[in-house]
Amino acid sequence: MSEVVGNKGHTSNGLIFSDYVRALKDAWTGDIGDADLIELLYGLIANPLNLKGQTGEPIRCQKKDASGIMNRKREAHGKIREHCRDAAIESTIVDSFEKAVLPRLNESKFDILRRTLTDLILESECSQSTKEGLVALAGEENPAPFLARSFQVSLSWENKIPTSTRPGAAKDVDPPFPKFKGKIQPDVPEDIAEHELPYVDALVRVYSEEERTTFSSTADIERYPRHKSHLLRQRRDYYSAEFIRRCMRDVYDADGIDQFDALEDEVFDGIIDVHERSFPTGKDRLNEVLAHAASLPMDGIWVNHETDWIRNNVKKGVCHFLVNDRRIRGWLDEDR
Numbered sequence: 001m002s003e004v005v006g007n008k009g010h011t012s013n014g015l016i017f018s019d020y021v022r023a024l025k026d027a028w029t030g031d032i033g034d035a036d037l038i039e040l041l042y043g044l045i046a047n048p049l050n051l052k053g054q055t056g057e058p059i060r061c062q063k064k065d066a067s068g069i070m071n072r073k074r075e076a077h078g079k080i081r082e083h084c085r086d087a088a089i090e091s092t093i094v095d096s097f098e099k100a101v102l103p104r105l106n107e108s109k110f111d112i113l114r115r116t117l118t119d120l121i122l123e124s125e126c127s128q129s130t131k132e133g134l135v136a137l138a139g140e141e142n143p144a145p146f147l148a149r150s151f152q153v154s155l156s157w158e159n160k161i162p163t164s165t166r167p168g169a170a171k172d173v174d175p176p177f178p179k180f181k182g183k184i185q186p187d188v189p190e191d192i193a194e195h196e197l198p199y200v201d202a203l204v205r206v207y208s209e210e211e212r213t214t215f216s217s218t219a220d221i222e223r224y225p226r227h228k229s230h231l232l233r234q235r236r237d238y239y240s241a242e243f244i245r246r247c248m249r250d251v252y253d254a255d256g257i258d259q260f261d262a263l264e265d266e267v268f269d270g271i272i273d274v275h276e277r278s279f280p281t282g283k284d285r286l287n288e289v290l291a292h293a294a295s296l297p298m299d300g301i302w303v304n305h306e307t308d309w310i311r312n313n314v315k316k317g318v319c320h321f322l323v324n325d326r327r328i329r330g331w332l333d334e335d336r
Helices: 017-026 034-049 063-070 078-083 087-100 107-123 128-138 144-154 194-211 225-251 257-275 282-295 302-306 312-324
Strands: none
Touching (some): 017 034, 017 063, 063 257, 087 144, 107 128, 107 144, 128 144, 194 282, 194 312, 225 312, 257 282, 257 312
């Protein structure tokens, strides 16, 4: 299966990493997020080799990275691709799939998974010998060798779609950039959505510290009007940022991921030093970070030169996205 070594830098029409992840996810038992599944797959290569990120941290996959991969705007992690055929991996990858992947797949979907991956393999630009080898593995009773080797081959091809246009190039629409007169007022659902849980949980922990008790959920703060009102304001800011994320998706490139990622990066770079300072309480840290985020200039963000979208409440809402994406863990001292 020489493609894994020889074809990095080339684009395949078939077996690419994002399609492999999508096929595996469809056969999963229960729900698993793209980021969690990709991180699990990374671990099958990173853990045996003790691979680390650029600054020595474990190799992980944040939600924004997973979104970029699944939308073919990003590659899989460079070290994972580089080392996916190391000798140690060749000797462990099948066993790793048997222990970490197969038990979590729905056996009734094995045949569909085999057919999906086989179709991708046959449509790919892999060599004939590689195709024949993988198809032969697909016919074996134990699916682990087929899944493991297909995974390795998927990492050999460029996942990112090449483009000759600048990142975030605007679509030709009329008018190109809607203006918002007055305050952005997004719809905030009464019930807290699942995707809100990380940042909401971080806020609930702040309220717990402030009251010197332990709140297990937002239901526990119903009798605290001050906390209830504060949480509503944070949710409005979060949904303001989410509204702008969707505007970027609709007006800019196909999904807006690059532009919103740039906004997240700018806010993160602007607030991280404040976040890491010592504060008497988590609420003090939260308030200071949000105030600082609101004051950040957005000169480096392309969208800010063409729209009036990035308001103070949007910048504060992005801070909650940073918690959701695990770029900051929360607001208490222990979260630094």
